[in-house]
Amino acid sequence: MKRFALSWFCLSLVAAGCDGCDDPNPNDYCDSTGCYVCDGYGCRKTSDVDGGKVTIDASPDADTGACSASSDCKTSESCVNGACVACGGTNGACTCSVNADCGKGFSCAGDRCIAEADACQFSSECDQGKELCASGQCLTTCKAAADCGTGATCEKGVCRETITACTSDAQCSGTTPKCILGECRAACTTSDSCGAGNICNQGECVLDTRPNRQCSEGNADACPSGQTCKRGFCMFTCDTDSQCKLIDARIPSCTAEKVCRSAAEANPGCLLSSQCGNDKDCIDNSCL
Numbered sequence: 001m002k003r004f005a006l007s008w009f010c011l012s013l014v015a016a017g018c019d020g021c022d023d024p025n026p027n028d029y030c031d032s033t034g035c036y037v038c039d040g041y042g043c044r045k046t047s048d049v050d051g052g053k054v055t056i057d058a059s060p061d062a063d064t065g066a067c068s069a070s071s072d073c074k075t076s077e078s079c080v081n082g083a084c085v086a087c088g089g090t091n092g093a094c095t096c097s098v099n100a101d102c103g104k105g106f107s108c109a110g111d112r113c114i115a116e117a118d119a120c121q122f123s124s125e126c127d128q129g130k131e132l133c134a135s136g137q138c139l140t141t142c143k144a145a146a147d148c149g150t151g152a153t154c155e156k157g158v159c160r161e162t163i164t165a166c167t168s169d170a171q172c173s174g175t176t177p178k179c180i181l182g183e184c185r186a187a188c189t190t191s192d193s194c195g196a197g198n199i200c201n202q203g204e205c206v207l208d209t210r211p212n213r214q215c216s217e218g219n220a221d222a223c224p225s226g227q228t229c230k231r232g233f234c235m236f237t238c239d240t241d242s243q244c245k246l247i248d249a250r251i252p253s254c255t256a257e258k259v260c261r262s263a264a265e266a267n268p269g270c271l272l273s274s275q276c277g278n279d280k281d282c283i284d285n286s287c288l
Helices: 003-015 241-247
Strands: 028-031 034-039 042-050 053-056 077-080 083-086 106-109 112-115 131-134 137-140 152-155 158-161 178-180 183-185 198-201 204-207 227-230 233-236
Antiparallel strands (some): 077 083, 131 137, 227 233
């Protein structure tokens, strides 16, 4: 964050009646978004406060905690109500719209950053015949809301969680008592506390949309003869489309990675909803 932004943030604290940026020099200020130290350069976010002594976690041009988008924050933080908050714990996972919004080793699935191994790219990585890959998530197929059960609704042929929007815990109740990144959810430390069909993702209970991986790449014995492991799944190897068609007419295309895939997976129209236009989602590699 540049110094002009720092100075503006410091002045905003003063305007709000906060004395952490006033002279003489108390230097430290804490609120619900974190702790800051202020000087002539502006106010800078700090990592800890111990016995009244503030430890600075960065240089004068470092992140103050003020933001307008997650791209203004560190890769391990998300922008919530104009402030950078750390992902995980009771703050929940980082939000995202594209993979670049997430840190190393994470992908954007729905609107949350999840471990790359937990995100799908193709429907063949999901429970075939029952699920489709929709923007990195394996979601149950549906024709009507009744197909989805409690807590979900049918949208564009897949079941999606019904989430209550919020700005504070007071707006949440029942099994989702915490307001995490603008949504009512259950806070967690392990998946065991989230209930069947859910997992704990960086401090918040979310629907388990992970692909069921069956092998690990680099393990020569992980798959049957004539197959290789790609993205955690055993795929038929090939050199030509004809070979694939003879194996299974549903996977007629030999891709550049030398495995047989369906026509949609060999030439995907999208992998993420961000690759589609407004109001469209990437479902089964097509913008719908």
